[in-house]
Amino acid sequence: MSALSDILRREIRQCGPIPFARFMDRALYCPELGYYDRFANTVGRAGDYFTSVSVGPLFGELLARQFADWLAAVPGEPRHLVEAGAHDGQLAHDLLAWLQRNRPDVWNRLEYWVLEPSTRRQQWQRQKLAEFAPQVRWLDAWERVAERAVRGVIFSNELLDAMPVHRLGWDATAQRWFEWGVGLEGDRFVWRRILDRREQAPASAPGGTAEVPSSTASLALTGLPAELLAVLPDGFTTEVCPQAVAWWTQAASRLGAGRLLTFDYGLRGEEFLTPERSEGTLRAYRAHRLCRDVLADPGAQDLTAHVNFSALQAAGEAAGLSTEGCWPQGVFLTRVVQTDPTASAISTPAQARQFQTLTHPEQLGARFRVLVQSRAEERASHSSIDSTG
Ligand SMILES: C[S@@+](CC[C@H](N)C(=O)[O-])C[C@H]1O[C@@H](n2cnc3c(N)ncnc32)[C@H](O)[C@@H]1O
Numbered sequence: 001m002s003a004l005s006d007i008l009r010r011e012i013r014q015c016g017p018i019p020f021a022r023f024m025d026r027a028l029y030c031p032e033l034g035y036y037d038r039f040a041n042t043v044g045r046a047g048d049y050f051t052s053v054s055v056g057p058l059f060g061e062l063l064a065r066q067f068a069d070w071l072a073a074v075p076g077e078p079r080h081l082v083e084a085g086a087h088d089g090q091l092a093h094d095l096l097a098w099l100q101r102n103r104p105d106v107w108n109r110l111e112y113w114v115l116e117p118s119t120r121r122q123q124w125q126r127q128k129l130a131e132f133a134p135q136v137r138w139l140d141a142w143e144r145v146a147e148r149a150v151r152g153v154i155f156s157n158e159l160l161d162a163m164p165v166h167r168l169g170w171d172a173t174a175q176r177w178f179e180w181g182v183g184l185e186g187d188r189f190v191w192r193r194i195l196d197r198r199e200q201a202p203a204s205a206p207g208g209t210a211e212v213p214s215s216t217a218s219l220a221l222t223g224l225p226a227e228l229l230a231v232l233p234d235g236f237t238t239e240v241c242p243q244a245v246a247w248w249t250q251a252a253s254r255l256g257a258g259r260l261l262t263f264d265y266g267l268r269g270e271e272f273l274t275p276e277r278s279e280g281t282l283r284a285y286r287a288h289r290l291c292r293d294v295l296a297d298p299g300a301q302d303l304t305a306h307v308n309f310s311a312l313q314a315a316g317e318a319a320g321l322s323t324e325g326c327w328p329q330g331v332f333l334t335r336v337v338q339t340d341p342t343a344s345a346i347s348t349p350a351q352a353r354q355f356q357t358l359t360h361p362e363q364l365g366a367r368f369r370v371l372v373q374s375r376a377e378e379r380a381s382h383s384s385i386d387s388t389g
Contacts, residue, residue: 004033004299009184017181017192020282021243024164027298029118035299036087036162037120043087048285048302051158052263052329052364053091058354059157060094062336062345067095067153068103074258075377077109080152084115084251085159089128096132112136113150142247148256157263160312163247165239165305167282168221169193172234177221180237182295189295228273237280238272239305248312252319252373260321261372263329266307281306309371321373330365332372333358 008026012018028035043054052059071079086092092114099107112132116122117140129136139145167180183192221240251260272281284291286301294303309326317323337345337355346355359365 002033002297002299004030005187005189005297007033008182008189008298009187012182012184017183017194019179019181019194020167021164023182023189023295023298024303027303028162028164030299031118032120033299035302037118038299041088043090048287050288052358052368053094053157055357055364056350056354057094057097058346058351059333059358060091061098062333062358063091063155064095064098064102065340065345066336067155068099068106070259071106071110071152074151076151078111078151079106079109080111080113080150080154080258082113082115082150082152082154082254084154084156084247085162086114086116086125087121089114089125091157092125092136093128093132096129096135100132107135110135113145114138115140115142117141142250142254145254147253150254150258151256152258154251154255154258154260155262159264160241160244160247160262160307161264161266161304162302163241163243165241165282167237167239167280170229170232170234170236172232175229189298191295224273232273233278236273236278238277239280239282241305241308241311244307245311245315249315249319252316252321252375255321255375257375257377259324259372259374260316261370262307262312263368263370264307265367266309266369268326269308269310272306272308309369312371313373316371316373321375324372324374326369326371328361328366329368329370330359330361332370333365 004026007030008018008023011022026034029037031037043051067081071081081095083092083095092112096112099110112135114122114125114129114136116125116138122138122140125138126133168177169180170176171178179194181192181194182189184190221238248260248262267281271277282294282303282305284294284296284301284303291301294301313323313326333355346352357363
């Protein structure tokens, strides 16, 4: 029995069923025991899952080509490339190596920031990026960055799908969402419906009326059309990720000029509520196999759920960003290659193979999408930089 399982059991015995988001947070991020703190080599052939980065250096090289053009269009210096979810630092390495070799104009004015809350993962990244040390800086949270301080590009690959989700079920009789939590049957983790205060209080008790709000997470699903809710079957299950939306809002508020983008597997909001997704999108991976029991062995398997791109888009727009598009990864990367004036992006058989894997709709090309938002330079701040520069 693992130490992390024991910690979670103790918490459940003390407090009762815990929201799944709490379980997922501990399973992935408990210092030293959580999945992402224990293993550096979770990605790639020897790990539990592939990412675009583990396909080879081409993904980073294509991003570097695109980012270089975007960075060159941002006036002033330094210009920033900010990566979150850098994990073992491989994508940063691929990007920086390409920029150093090919774009001295951008390289000489570049600061690369890695946003990384875990000290252990920061260590892995520092080792991997040692040769680029003068150019790289680490930050553990957005709170360390002033509003509008980033001038350049903020990006991530498979970050937001790894943030803890709340799992919600639809109660067709009561016509409202309830939250799935994690309880215990003996020593085994099992799904338990979390009763909100309205359900726990007897109707006759003071305050035990419909005035009491339902769980905070389910508020993320309010405002759905009544016609949709009328046909949603009892027990329909889905996830919401307020943490991802909050993260995106913070990132957007730090962007002074440039682009904010993320690559991930995900859906538009309405795509979550289709009959084929009645069990939601939450899943676990281990050694490249989908594991049926997401509650088994916390800390030993990856947990992930689809990103809601509509929710991110709305959060970015509320923070003043413009949406440039949300494209399949294959479309985005193909455009980078097609608009490359040197026509040198794919020149070896290895690069051609990687490109096929990254862009083919039956491989990573359609499953992954990229949401790109931007903030144009504000006239006032632009001229003040020009006059001091
Ligand atoms: C699926 S891995 C992504 C790996 C890598 N980007 C790649 O493409 O191979 C997700 C990473 O995001 C990190 N992460 C989760 N929450 C984070 C946060 N709030 N800020 C920065 N990184 C975070 C995890 O620890 C993990 O290293």
